[in-house]
Amino acid sequence: MIGRTLAGTNIIDQIGQGGMATVYKAYDPKTDRYVAIKILPEHFAKDETFLIRFENEARAIAKLEHIHILPIFSYGEEDGIMYMVMRYMDTGTLADLIKQGALSFKEASKLLKQIASALDYAHSHNIIHRDIKPSNVLIDNLGNAYLTDFGIAKIVEGQTQGLTGTGLIGTPQYMSPEQCRGEKELTPASDQYSLGIVLYEMVTGKTPYQADTPLAVIYMHVNSEPLTPPSQLRPNLTDAVEQVILKAMANDPADRFPTCGALAEAFAEAVNRSDTVAAITRKTIIPKTPETVQSKDDAQTTVVKPEKTGGRRLSAPVLFIATVGMIAFIIAAAILLQSANSNS
Template sequence: MNKELEANTTLSHYRIVSKLGAGGMGEVYLAEDMPLGRKVALKLLTAELTQSRDRLSRFDQEAYAASALNHPNIITIYEMGDEAGRHFIVTEFIDGVTLRKQLSGAPMDLSEVLNIAIQIAGALEEAHAAGIIHRDIKPENIMIRRNGHVKVLDFGLAKLTEASVSENETNTQAITRALVQTEAGVVMGTSQYMSPEQARGKPIDARTDIWSLGVVLYEMATGRAPFVGETKTDVIVAIAKSDPPPIARFAVNVPPEFEWIVMKALRKDVDERYQTIKELESDLKTLKQRLDFQTELERSMGPERLTGSLSSLGPGLTDTKIPGAPPILDTWVPGEAKRTDSAPRAAQTRASSAEYIVGKIKRHKSGVAVIALAVVLIAVAIAVVSFSRQGATLTDKDTILLVDMNTTGDPVFDGTLKQALAVQLGQSPFLNIFSEDRV
C-alpha cells in the first residue's frame, strides 16, 4: 500500500505541500513546481495499481486524452512521469470545489445551472470533435472555480474513437491505446450517470456523454438524481426501464423549456436523444439568452410596470398560449422543427414576457411600426454584409445613421424594445452599435 506523501517530500522537481484527496486510481496532492514556482496538482497512482497493466494503461490514457485537448473548460495536463516506480500525472491546480460539494441536496439557481451546463457542454464538444468520449461525466469530475469557471476532469475512462487516431501516430502509441479499449459487455462508469446503452455494456458513442450531462442537469435543478435505487443494480434497472420524475415536482419556477431540454437529453433511445453535444449546448444557450432578456426586461421596468405595458397592448395578452411547443423553444432557428415535434404536451403553457410582447405587438398598430423598423434595420445589415463581400466602397470606417420616430406611447416600453433590437443587431460580426449619446 502507498505510504502517504508528507509535506516537503520531493518527487522529481515537485515539492509536496498537502494532500487534496484520493480516488479509485490514486491520491491527489497539492504540490509546487519548484523551477517555475507555481502550484500544481499531482495525481499519484497507488502502488497496488501499478501491478495492473490495464490500470497503468488507463492512467496513461487519462494524461493522453486530456493533453490532446486544448479548451478553457478542460483541465490542463503539464506532465506525466515515473520516478522510482511511482507513476504520476501533474495538472493545473484548480482553486475551487467539485460540483458534488456545491450540490447541497437542494435545487440550484437556474441561471447558475445553465452557466455550468453550457461550460461542460463546451468542453465535451471539444473532446467529441477530437474523437474522445469522456464516459464518466458526474459532479465529482466537475470542478468550479470561485469565479464560476468550470473545468472537466478525469479522462481515465475516456473512450478513444477512430476520429482520434492520427495518421502520424506511431505503432507504440497505437499499441498503448489498444490496451485500454473496453471489451464488449464490460461496464465502465458510475452507475447513476450511465446511459442505458452504457449500463448494458453495449457499444457507445458521444451520445452517452449527452445522457450523463442530462443527469447532471436534472440533479442540479432538483437536488436529487433522476434514477435512484437501494443498490447499483436497482439504479441500473431504473435507468433502463423507468422515466425520471418531472423536474417540476422538486423544483419551483423552473420553466417547461428547461425540463423539455433535460428530458430530450435523457431519451433512452439514442436516436431520439440530442444527436450532438453542440445541439444541446445551442439549446441551453438559447434558453439562457431568452431568460436573461426576460430578467432584464422585468428588472428595468419592474413587474407592475411591465404588466401595465403588456396590458396596454390590448386585451387577452396574459392568456396568450403557444400550442405544440415550449414557449421559448418554439422560436428555434430553421432546422429545429424536428425537435419541437417531440415536445411534451405538458409544455403547452404560458409564454415568457418576451414572447408576450412579440406575439401581441403584431396586433398593435404602433408595434407594427416597430417591427417594420426592425425589418429595415436587418435589411440594412444584410446590405452592409453584401457590399463588404463584393468589395464595395463601404468599409469599417463608414457609419450608417438610423433614426426611429415611431413610438407606442409608453417611453419605458419603447426604450425596452429599442434595447432589445440593439442587442439582436449587436450579434452581427459586421455591425458596431453605438449608443444615442455618441451620435
C-alpha cells in the same frame, strides 16, 4: 505519500480520493507553484498492458487544450507509481455548489454551456469522458467550470470492479444506459446523457435516480424507470425547459441532441423564452383592484386599480333637490309672466 518527492514535486497533502485514483496537493519548486497530482493504484503498474494503455491515453488527454478543460502538465511512471500532474484549484467543485441549493437557471445555463463546449472539443478529438459528474467539474473563483478526469475511466477499465461491483467503470447515478449495459464502444451521446443528469441535478438539487444499491440505480437507467419530473421539484421550471432536460436523458442515443453544444443552446433558448413570456405577462396585466400577484420568478408584483376618467355621478339626494328647485323656478316665472300680461 505525504512528504515524498514525485515527478520533481514535493507532495504536501491528500485532497481527494475516488475509486480510480487518489489526488494530492504538491509544490513544484521549478515553477514555484502548487499542482495537483493524480496517482493511480500501485498494482496497476505491474500490468504491462495497462502501462501501454495508460501511456497512450494520457498522451491523448494531455494534448487537449481548451479553456474549460483542466490542463495536464505531465504524466508518467516513477518507482512503480503512475501519475498525472495537473493544475491545482482549491475553489471547490460543482458538487460543492449544488450542496448549497439548486442553481439559478442563468447560472446553470452558463455552466452547461462551458461544460458542453469542453465535451464537444474532446469528442472532436475522439475522446469520450465516461465519468461526467458534478465532482469532476471544478469551479474557479469567477464561477467558471473546468472539466477534469478525462479518460481516467477508460484507462482503468477492466482493471477493477469499480464503483458498481460489476466490472463497469463509472458512477451509477450518472451513467448512460449503454454504459450500464457494458457497451465498449461508447459515443459522445453517452457523455451527453450524463450531462443531462448533471443538468437535472443543477436545477433541482437532486439526481433523477436514487436507490439503495448501485445495481438498482443501473437497472433504473437501463429500463428508463419513471423519474420525478423536474417541474415537480421546481415549480417555476417551464415545460420547454423540462423537455430539453428529458431529451438529453433519452434512453435511445438517437433521440438525444446531436451534440452537447446543441443541448446547451436548446436549454438557454428555453430559459430565455420562459423569461420573456414571464416579463410580457407581468407588463400586460389588466389591473382591477389593488392586489398582490405572484410572477413566474417568484417575485411579488403589486398592481393598482386606476381611477375612472369619466365625470362625477351625482348622488340621489342632490339630484332631488336640484329637480325641485328647477320646478319652483319654472312656476315662479309663469306667475310673473301672467301678472305682467294682466297689467298690460
